[in-house]
Amino acid sequence: MQVRYDLFGTSFDWLSHTLDNAGLDLPEAQTHLPDGTGICRKAVGVLDIVPPAGRDNPNNDAIIVSAGVHGNETAPIEVLNGLVSELLAGEWQAACPLLLILGNPPAMVAGERFTEVNLNRLFSGAHGRDEYDGLAEAARARFLEEVCGQFAAANPGPLSHYDLHTAIRPSHRERFALYPFVAGRQVPAEQCDFLLEAEVDTLLLQHKFGTTFSSFSSSSLNAESFTVELGKVRPFGQNDLTRFAGIRNALQRRFRGRRAPARKPPFDQLTVFEVVHEILNTGKDFRFHIPDDVANFTEYRPGTVIWEDEDTCYRVGSAPEAIVFPNRDVPVGQRVGLMIRAKKLGSDENGVR
Numbered sequence: 001m002q003v004r005y006d007l008f009g010t011s012f013d014w015l016s017h018t019l020d021n022a023g024l025d026l027p028e029a030q031t032h033l034p035d036g037t038g039i040c041r042k043a044v045g046v047l048d049i050v051p052p053a054g055r056d057n058p059n060n061d062a063i064i065v066s067a068g069v070h071g072n073e074t075a076p077i078e079v080l081n082g083l084v085s086e087l088l089a090g091e092w093q094a095a096c097p098l099l100l101i102l103g104n105p106p107a108m109v110a111g112e113r114f115t116e117v118n119l120n121r122l123f124s125g126a127h128g129r130d131e132y133d134g135l136a137e138a139a140r141a142r143f144l145e146e147v148c149g150q151f152a153a154a155n156p157g158p159l160s161h162y163d164l165h166t167a168i169r170p171s172h173r174e175r176f177a178l179y180p181f182v183a184g185r186q187v188p189a190e191q192c193d194f195l196l197e198a199e200v201d202t203l204l205l206q207h208k209f210g211t212t213f214s215s216f217s218s219s220s221l222n223a224e225s226f227t228v229e230l231g232k233v234r235p236f237g238q239n240d241l242t243r244f245a246g247i248r249n250a251l252q253r254r255f256r257g258r259r260a261p262a263r264k265p266p267f268d269q270l271t272v273f274e275v276v277h278e279i280l281n282t283g284k285d286f287r288f289h290i291p292d293d294v295a296n297f298t299e300y301r302p303g304t305v306i307w308e309d310e311d312t313c314y315r316v317g318s319a320p321e322a323i324v325f326p327n328r329d330v331p332v333g334q335r336v337g338l339m340i341r342a343k344k345l346g347s348d349e350n351g352v353r
């Protein structure tokens, strides 16, 4: 159901407003809810929510949630918009500062992953490369970096960022999160609890620095950040939102500053994988030997040839490896997939507490 609120001088539903104004450079607009909560629309698709001074923030949280960084990944957009509608209607109150982001409005309107270039490869300054000069997605990445930096500066305590996605392929594991690489750190136990509360029971530890949104916020803003994959890509209106109740309820609980529930089966244990190899389109007669329609987490035996080019032939090592995000249809230099391996417990390098 679409709910409209009288905010910013117009009848306001955040998602409708974002789609109707996609690509426009609107000035900031501010209002307050009757309970004193400040709402600032920093730009189209970006809301900064500030609880009134004196309201208790029991979990000492500041949270960035982004969805729609890929425009065709609509379920997380619908989930986030639903939470905003509830907040604006006064159904509950925000206990902590929130920065809520619909990443790529023009791509959302087009129903495409991106319009000119994949926004989720443009962070940590990659937007400044000559090849992206003048592209709208490069400008959006630069703006999102700025607005997240301002939010982090205004809220100097612990910062969490959840970048919500859905996957192109089917998956043997419906929901999983990726933890960006930052040398020497471990996933905090309370973040593991949160993922399980959101019914996300699989975690992939990245093995090197990247140019994704979550990699930016963890490396540059010292946030505990995750890319969270919540199901399969579907157009607006075709999502079964009951399958997204876990993330919806967990986020709403955090936003309200309620205490974390105890872990309960079947979501009481994370399965952890580590990324062992990032497959890039090398362009040099690059050949990818994984079929187009293979599901995420499909496992390959030791010795299986995964890809090759003029110089390299990548084979699975001595233990089985699985593929995640297979996609041969990417520009030269970009990611074709990740090879992952079950994480042996006991190693503490970039591990899980």
Ligand SMILES: O=C(O)CCC(=O)N[C@@H](CCC(=O)O)C(=O)O
Pocket: 070, 120, 165, 166, 167, 168, 169, 178, 212, 214, 227, 325, 326, 327
């Ligand atoms: O299903 C796919 O191939 C892509 C789903 C998706 O958009 N995943 C993110 C993961 C980002 C990360 O590695 O943290 C992406 O590819 O941007």
Ligand SMILES: [Zn+2]
Pocket: 069, 070, 073, 165, 166
């Ligand atoms: Zn995505």
